[in-house]
Amino acid sequence: MVDRSSINIKKYASVLLGVLVLFILYLTRRYSYLLFHSIAEIFSIVVACATYMLAWNSRRFLDNNYILFVGIAYLFVGGMDTIHALSFKGMGVFQEYGSDLTVQLWIISRYIQSISLLIAPFFIGRKIRTSLVFLGYTVFISLLLGTVFYWDIFPICFIDGVGLTPFKKISEYVISLIFLASIPLLLHKRKEFDTNVLRLIIASIIATIFSELTFTLYTDVYGFFNLIGHFLKIIAFYFIYRAIIQTGLIKPFDLLFRNLKQSERALRESKERAEFASNAKSDFLANMSHELRTPLNAIIGFSEILRDGVCGELNKEQKESINDIHESGRHLLQMINDILDLSKVEAGKMELQPDFFSISDSMEDIHSIVRDVVNKKHLDMQYIIPDDLPDIYADKVKFKRIMYNLLSNAAKFTPDRGIIAINVSFDGAKYLISIADTGIGIDPKDHVVIFEEFRQIDSSQSRQYDGTGLGLALSRKLVELHGGKIWVESDGLGMGSKFSFTLMQGEPREYNELKVKKLKV
Numbered sequence: 001m002v003d004r005s006s007i008n009i010k011k012y013a014s015v016l017l018g019v020l021v022l023f024i025l026y027l028t029r030r031y032s033y034l035l036f037h038s039i040a041e042i043f044s045i046v047v048a049c050a051t052y053m054l055a056w057n058s059r060r061f062l063d064n065n066y067i068l069f070v071g072i073a074y075l076f077v078g079g080m081d082t083i084h085a086l087s088f089k090g091m092g093v094f095q096e097y098g099s100d101l102t103v104q105l106w107i108i109s110r111y112i113q114s115i116s117l118l119i120a121p122f123f124i125g126r127k128i129r130t131s132l133v134f135l136g137y138t139v140f141i142s143l144l145l146g147t148v149f150y151w152d153i154f155p156i157c158f159i160d161g162v163g164l165t166p167f168k169k170i171s172e173y174v175i176s177l178i179f180l181a182s183i184p185l186l187l188h189k190r191k192e193f194d195t196n197v198l199r200l201i202i203a204s205i206i207a208t209i210f211s212e213l214t215f216t217l218y219t220d221v222y223g224f225f226n227l228i229g230h231f232l233k234i235i236a237f238y239f240i241y242r243a244i245i246q247t248g249l250i251k252p253f254d255l256l257f258r259n260l261k262q263s264e265r266a267l268r269e270s271k272e273r274a275e276f277a278s279n280a281k282s283d284f285l286a287n288m289s290h291e292l293r294t295p296l297n298a299i300i301g302f303s304e305i306l307r308d309g310v311c312g313e314l315n316k317e318q319k320e321s322i323n324d325i326h327e328s329g330r331h332l333l334q335m336i337n338d339i340l341d342l343s344k345v346e347a348g349k350m351e352l353q354p355d356f357f358s359i360s361d362s363m364e365d366i367h368s369i370v371r372d373v374v375n376k377k378h379l380d381m382q383y384i385i386p387d388d389l390p391d392i393y394a395d396k397v398k399f400k401r402i403m404y405n406l407l408s409n410a411a412k413f414t415p416d417r418g419i420i421a422i423n424v425s426f427d428g429a430k431y432l433i434s435i436a437d438t439g440i441g442i443d444p445k446d447h448v449v450i451f452e453e454f455r456q457i458d459s460s461q462s463r464q465y466d467g468t469g470l471g472l473a474l475s476r477k478l479v480e481l482h483g484g485k486i487w488v489e490s491d492g493l494g495m496g497s498k499f500s501f502t503l504m505q506g507e508p509r510e511y512n513e514l515k516v517k518k519l520k521v
Contacts, residue, residue: 025039025231033222033227034090034091037230038091040233040234041082041084042085044081044237045078045082047240048077048237049075049078050241050245051240051241052072053071054071054245055067055071055072064124064192065123066120066121067244068123068128068130069116069119069120069128069133070116070120070244071244072130072134073113073116076137076138076141077109077112079141081109084105087101087105088102088221089102099158100156100158100159102221103158103168104148104155105148107157107171107172107175108144108145108154110171110212114178117182117205118178121182121186124192158221163218164216169216172212172216173216175212182205183206186198186202197243200242204237204239207232207233207235207236211229211233293336296332297333300326307319307322307326338470341401341474350477352395352482353395353397355393355395355396356391356393357392357394357399359385359399359433360385362399362403363403366400366404370404370408373408374411374420378417379414379418379419380417380418380419383421384424385423386424386425390505392503395482398478398481399503402478402479402501403433405475406435407420408471409499410435413439414437420437420438421435421436421437422434426505429505430484430503430505432500433500434498434499435498435499436497437496437497438496439496440493441492441493441495441496441497442490443490444490447487451475479502479503482504483503484502485501485502486499486500486502488500
């Protein structure tokens with residue numbers, strides 16, 4: 001829990017420290033106004049350059065180009081403030097110029113700063129061509145400096161012994177209005193900023209406005225109102241320091257990567273909603289599957305009783321109708337089971353019960369399931385399984401499900417008197433199981449899509465066969481859940497196909513670690 005008293009103490013200490021610093025600056029002014037002015041300008045120059053360095057070195061990761069544009073602008077503002085500080089009477093740099101030069105350079109710097117903050121919000125969400133920004137500022141400032149030092153056409157701003165000219169006063173009001181106009185533009189884009197950062201930037205702009213208004217009142221560059229104006233400028237740049245430099249270094253996600261942080265939060269919320277929806281879907285499917293399977297099993301059971309003549313012999317048409325009912329019921333039941341199993345895998349709720357078992361023995365059980373369709377179509381089933389094949393550690397029921405799906409597909413898509421070959425090998429680390437057939441084949445462009453849910457190959461031949469497009473999708477998920485891979489090979493339509501998958505061989509502990517990892521993913 002946050003200690004509010006300690007936070008308040010820190011705030012009061014910060015305020016007292018700030019007052020102490022300003023008081024010390026005031027004392028330097030009593031000793032030497034030139035020293036006070038130099039310290040005040042150096043502070044703003046350092047903050048401006050630090051703002052640029054932080055924004056420039058973070059430009060590849062910035063989500064908000066407002067910061068980058070302001071950083072570049074403040075680099076030029078800091079440069080102009082440097083020339084302004086050097087031009088102050090007593091520095092001895094521009095000896096041939098009077099106090100008017102200092103005020104002219106001040107006006108140029110404040111125009112650049114105010115206009116930059118006015119247009120900066122328009123770069124939020126837009127790409128910045130930094131080379132053009134640098135070129136624009138360089139040309140613009142060079143022209144303005146040319147009007148002062150080369151052409152000598154910049155309006156007079158200060159007359160010694162008289163004070164400020166109307167142009168200087170009007171410029172300060174115009175600059176204040178430009179600063180003021182930048183605030184609603186910022187507020188319009190407030191969603192792009194951290195609340196505290198936005199408040200500090202606006203506080204800096206307001207302090208700058210009061211500073212500019214104060215600079216309309218002095219008659220002497222060493223006077224009281226000039227002193228107050230520089231105090232307000234220090235406060236304004238301190239707020240910029242707090243908003244951009246301190247926040248960028250201490251809490252970068254509140255400034256530099258705020259959109260990334262918001263995206264991460266939105267992604268987390270979306271994930272939670274998706275997990276909730278997935279769980280709700282799984283619960284719904286589980287309940288519905290129970291409600292559907294109960295009457296379906298009854299229909300299938302009664303159709304078998306009628307088909308076998310327990311209630312009396314049926315004529316040919318009745319037998320055909322009962323067979324249709326029986327096959328349709330079994331097909332619908334299989335589809336319900338596949339949908340339920342797919343939803344369990346996707347929700348991470350598929351429970352594996354691995355144990356050691358013989359693949360050869362399992363093949364006999366699987367063959368008995370597909371025997372009817374194999375015998376009906378007079379298919380030749382061939383098995384190539386080494387006698388010394390070690391037992392596999394896997395979920396036996398799920399393994400049979402994979403083999404049944406692949407074998408039933410092979411039998412369904414293989415014409416009468418075709419061949420289905422099952423090949424099993426082991427390389428010491430994993431098993432490779434392949435089911436090859438002489439069936440209708442698969443176009444190479446369909447090799448990937450056939451493993452997707454409810455996707456069937458789009459060919460006139462495949463459309464002749466019933467199917468839901470779930471068997472291969474479920475097989476892929478069950479194989480991957482065991483840590484293996486599944487793929488298909490086929491030279492094209494009419495060339496047969498070969499489905500292969502791998503299953504790892506490991507100790508129970510290793511397998512359980514893999515299973516946990518898969519479920520977490």
